[in-house]
Amino acid sequence: MWEYSEKVLEHYRNPRNVGKIDDADIIGEAGSLACGDSLKLYIKLDGNVIKDAKFQTFGCGSAVASSSILTEMIIGKTLDEVKKITNKDIADALGGLPQEKMHCSVMGQEALEDALKKYYKEDGWEEIEFPSGKKESDKVICTCFNVTEGQILEAVKINGLKTVEEVTNYTKAGGACGRCKGAIKNILEEYWNKTSSAEELTPTQKILKINKVIDQQISPQLQKDGGDIELVDVDGNTVKVKLTGMCSGCKNASMTIKSFVESILKDKVDSNLTVEQV
Numbered sequence: 001m002w003e004y005s006e007k008v009l010e011h012y013r014n015p016r017n018v019g020k021i022d023d024a025d026i027i028g029e030a031g032s033l034a035c036g037d038s039l040k041l042y043i044k045l046d047g048n049v050i051k052d053a054k055f056q057t058f059g060c061g062s063a064v065a066s067s068s069i070l071t072e073m074i075i076g077k078t079l080d081e082v083k084k085i086t087n088k089d090i091a092d093a094l095g096g097l098p099q100e101k102m103h104c105s106v107m108g109q110e111a112l113e114d115a116l117k118k119y120y121k122e123d124g125w126e127e128i129e130f131p132s133g134k135k136e137s138d139k140v141i142c143t144c145f146n147v148t149e150g151q152i153l154e155a156v157k158i159n160g161l162k163t164v165e166e167v168t169n170y171t172k173a174g175g176a177c178g179r180c181k182g183a184i185k186n187i188l189e190e191y192w193n194k195t196s197s198a199e200e201l202t203p204t205q206k207i208l209k210i211n212k213v214i215d216q217q218i219s220p221q222l223q224k225d226g227g228d229i230e231l232v233d234v235d236g237n238t239v240k241v242k243l244t245g246m247c248s249g250c251k252n253a254s255m256t257i258k259s260f261v262e263s264i265l266k267d268k269v270d271s272n273l274t275v276e277q278v
């Protein structure tokens with residue numbers, strides 16, 4: 001049996017702002033009945049301030065509590081302020097949710113984003129960045145629940161998720177046929193490998209690693225075409241290099257080589273690195 005906070009139970013028993021707003025300015029939707037949960041969020045505006053918000057949901061007690069607290073969190077705030085609300089903010093406002101129910105807080109965040117996206121689109125904005133990372137152009141990883149790579153990555157980043165099971169708890173991805181579990185595992189591995197390698201390196205370790213990658217992976221490639229590369233300095237995330245031999249003569253070639261060196265260093269050492277030719 002799951003442990004619920006007093007606040008979750010209180011919002012479940014006495015949900016605030018239930019119902020619909022007939023003349024709502026924007027309506028956000030998330031989830032679907034086929035997936036077992038759905039939420040409709042109605043918003044009434046006064047200029048760019050949310051004057052009123054109501055919700056209708058089909059779902060468990062956590063979905064009711066998440067939707068209820070979300071309406072309280074957004075009433076009286078500007079659109080710019082609520083744009084920053086994450087699922088973690090919703091769960092924190094409820095005094096926490098059981099891991100298995102975190103997707104209810106994600107559904108609240110997604111309904112809010114859906115509403116804002118519709119509003120900004122009408123206003124002529126093409127695409128805005130939201131904390132959930134959902135974009136129309138994003139690759140769908142879990143077709144059962146229509147969860148994208150960007151959504152999984154943002155849930156991983158915001159909530160520090162480490163396992164496929166945790167991702168399923170937060171996003172529902174992987175919770176039906178399970179076909180997407182391998183792809184979710186790859187996303188997790190790639191994210192945490194990059195993060196830990198970037199976080200754990202001291203400045204000296206970073207220089208040593210850059211030198212090693214240049215010596216073992218970049219230099220041999222350039223030598224095949226009669227060129228070479230020397231590491232001159234590392235200043236923060238800027239790697240200063242000198243191209244020698246055939247590589248130094250042609251401006252176009254040196255631009256291509258710079259991109260080549262940069263992409264390998266980003267991949268093998270730290271994604272924040274840039275390369276400067278001196």
Ligand code: FES
Nearest residue numbers: 142144176178180
């Ligand atoms: S594709 Fe993700 S659970 Fe089916």
